[in-house]
Amino acid sequence: MRPTDRVRIPDRSSIRVLFDLAEEVGGDLVRLEVGEPDFDTPAHATEAAFAAAERGETDYTTNAGLPELREAIADTLAREYDLSYEPDDVLVTTGGMEALHLAALCVLAPGDELLIPSPGWPNYWTQARLADATPVEVPMPYPYDLDPDRLIERMGPDTGAVVLCSPSNPTGRVFDDDAVRAVVEAARDHDAYVIADEVYGALTYDRDPVGTAALVDQSDHVLTVGSCSKSHAMTGWRVGWLAAKSSVVDEATKIRESTTACTSTPAQHAAIAALTGPQEPVAEMQAAFARRRDYVADRLAAMDGVAAPRPEGAFYAFLDPEGYDDSMALAKRLVREAGVVLAPGSGFGDAGAGKLRLSFANSMDRLEEGLDRLEAAL
Ligand SMILES: Cc1ncc(COP(=O)(O)O)c(C=O)c1O
Structure with missing residues (x-):
């Protein structure tokens, strides 16, 4: 075996380490490290997948995805985020994950830099490396809003792209429009792309979401x-997507022919139903997340010795407990001694050292219990 530099990806995900520890410790743990909704998929979406499979729609689709789904995605982007994409600008991908991976492969040349405002989602580092590019962390100051000057200062001839994740995993912050615009315009001046990771776009609690590209006239480099x-x-x-008004979508479509070829056909049918069918289940979920956000934000604000910016989107709070530098050690102690599992902030870049990420994708009862345990332990 001859591992290449590409696969010499350094650390195991710190979330995974905590997950494994929680499994090992077992018992009555409150699991607040997990980053996925605790709700069921809307029934009409599941039924649409079954119906498609029963009709025999189990073969490949075109690489770019079912035309009906590309249209549904373009309509959703227009309706929910003010974005104007034609169905042809949309590639259906195997989760947002594949879209990010393809975007990195298409726009980063070997040796290019991917600028990552941090705390940031660890997969961006890996995705840059898989494209033989260099991930460059640009720490954002507390409370982790987007500081355009810090990013712009770091831009140079090697900058291939900047990734912006808003609402943010792990901080729950929603970036200010002017700050985003400044970064996107500076990227254009440097001939660099902006990868706008908007997988949490539907979960904003204090204002309506707007797509990044809509802030800059649907510029080609977003x-x-x-x-x-x-x-x-x-x-x-x-099921996810990559949308762009540039040849990048065509290039990405070509590449994915050799990787996943297309997204699962029944899953594409589920997505069509999810996006075009009744939206009540989604509204109920959003309302539940909003209630939890309020509860978690209030509890954290009232905790002595814990600084935590109010989450404005996604389902994460990012905590800075006073007096701790080693978030992995702290997270492990919280599991063993307090029975509450949070993700160590150090897994989200240097800016996360000493911090913890709390996911509120859990029931109110469990959040109450988890926050009680956390408060007592800290
Ligand atoms: C910031 C961020 N981007 C992208 C993704 C990818 O999500 P999916 O591939 O499930 O669409 C995730 C998933 O956790 C995420 O947190």
Whole structure:
């Protein structure tokens, strides 16, 4: 075996380490490390997949996806995020994950830099490396809003792309429009792309969501990534998208012919139903997340010795407990001694050292119990 530099990806995911520890410890743990909705997929989406399979729609689709789904995605982006994409601008992918991976492969040349505002989602580091590019962490100051100057200062001839994740995993912050615009315009001046990871776009609590590309006249160098995973509780169906007004979508479509070829056909039918059918289940889910956000934010604000910016989107709070530098050690102690599982902030880049990520994708009862345990332990 001859491992290449590409697969010499350093650490195991710190979330995974905590997950394994929680499995090992077992017993009555409150699991607040998990990043997926605790709701069921809307029934009409599941039924549509069954019906498609029963009709025999179990063969490959075109690489770009079912035309009806590409249209449904373009309509959703227009309706929910003010984005204007034609169905031909949309590639249906196997989750937002594949869209991000394809985007990195298409726009990053070997040696290019991918700028990652941090705390940031660990997969961006891996995706840059898989494209033989260099991930460059650009730490954002507390409370982790987008600081355009820090990013713009770091842009140079080697910058291939900047990834912007808003609402953010892991901080739950929603970036300010002017700050986003400044970064996107500077990227254009540097001939760099912006990968807008908007998989949590549907989950914003204080204002309506707007797609990044809509802030800059649908500029060609902005690539929009989205997914049914978080908005429709469909993580396991693996349906996402890459949308762009540039040849990148065609290039990505060519590449995926040799990787996944197309997204699962029944899953594409589930996604059509999810996006075009009744949206009540989604609204109920959003309302539940909003209630939890309020509860978690209030509890954290009242905790002595814990600084935590108010989450504005997604389902995460990012905590800075006073006096701790080693978030892995702290997270492990919380599992063993307090029975509550949080993700160590250090897994989200240097800016996360000493911090913890709490996911509120859990029931109110469990959140109450988990926050009681956390408060007592800290
Ligand atoms: C920030 C972010 N982007 C993208 C994804 C990918 O999600 P999926 O592939 O399920 O669409 C996730 C999943 O956790 C995420 O947290």
